[in-house]
Amino acid sequence: MSLAPRAVLVHRTSEYEELLARHGTHGQAAFFLSSRGRSIEEVAERHRRARRALAEVATAVPSLWRQARVERADLDRFLFAPEDVVVVVGQDGLVANTAKYLSGQPVVGIDTDPGRNPGVLVRHRAADAPALLRAATADSGTVDELTMVEAVTDDAQRLLALNEIYLGRPGHQTARYRLGPDDESAPAEAQASSGVLVGTGTGATGWLGSLRRERGGGPPPPGPAEPRLLWYVREAWPSPATGTSLVAGVLTATERLRLTVESDRLVAFGDGMESDALELTWGQTVRVGRSPTSLRLLG
Structure with a gap:
């Protein structure tokens, strides 16, 4: 029964x-x-x-x-x-x-x-x-299937979010890492910044929207049910050892952003809930993209 x-x-x-x-x-x-x-x-x-x-x-x-x-x-x-x-x-x-x-x-x-x-x-x-x-x-x-974003580490930890996922230092100080597409043959860029945000159409009116306005526009934000994601690097710092050529972009339904940690400790948390974060250590890799799970919200 x-x-x-x-x-x-x-x-x-x-x-x-x-x-x-x-x-x-x-x-x-x-x-x-x-x-x-x-x-x-x-x-x-x-x-x-x-x-x-x-x-x-x-x-x-x-x-x-x-x-x-x-x-x-x-x-x-x-x-x-x-x-x-x-x-x-x-x-x-x-x-x-x-x-x-x-x-x-x-x-x-x-x-x-x-x-x-x-x-x-x-x-x-x-x-x-x-x-x-x-x-x-x-x-x-009527049920709206709202796109969600996920982060998956190389040791199989998984984090979901409806708006956005932040990767960086817990106090938003300078984080060091390598960033690139999830393709081992594609080059990754060493960066120093105050963190990376990857978010959905639902989150495009919040933190992501603020970054988009600060930069004077960019790719049109997706709708809440669209599979596209937006990503931004916050305050990337150029130096002889770090670059700023990969600071924003769009991920399709199957694409992933790959980040490899080059700091003592970074975190990944979703939707502003810093108390429920993934701990990321030196050399660890995390991939961020669209989640196969969506939020089934009654309209």
Whole structure:
């Protein structure tokens, strides 16, 4: 007998909860914010809206389904199952944080603060949850297959990201490495820079978009479902031993960028989550390109 679906509700600790954890009481947190010209009421109201949305979504889960909740900080320790329907209740960034731990499960994004969030990935309201959950299991809803990027090391470590992967020093200081296409016969260039970014069409409006604007344009960014990736080298430094001829480009669905570490320690992390990074040591090689896994986001 097949298992009943499980609704996994993903949420994150609110700013209000973080303030209480730091200051102890509502009154002390209010005093702290007022001394900086802010009101705790706006923070508390956003907290209340998020909790109401989470409760409404939990109530919408069919009675025969199983249900679980996971906080953002625990995502790397949570085991998602093939039959899960993942409901992200929060902001666009929380969808990206969740995507790297999935393997094709359908995802529903619920916006807890309409008008404040862009709503690119959290496209729905809590009131839509009953219909969305039915559509997720009946395969009757519109599903966007959003391209993801992956980094794979020569010792088989793997990292996924929805927006972009950063390779460089943990503190963004100068990193040394060799960069080139994933073709042993093609030359690789020794570089010193503040890191390399490889990202998707979803990430093209964020960090990658900032780099593209700084450089006055470049290749047109791909759409979120397109298999193309963009890559940029940040602040490459020319010297007698390092070059700057490979600083930006496009990867097709089958192409990979190859980076060989020539520093004591580099890291690779995705979507800004530095706490969940791959450690890269001298001489290690990492290849970055389009992931065969995509994010299945209900439209």
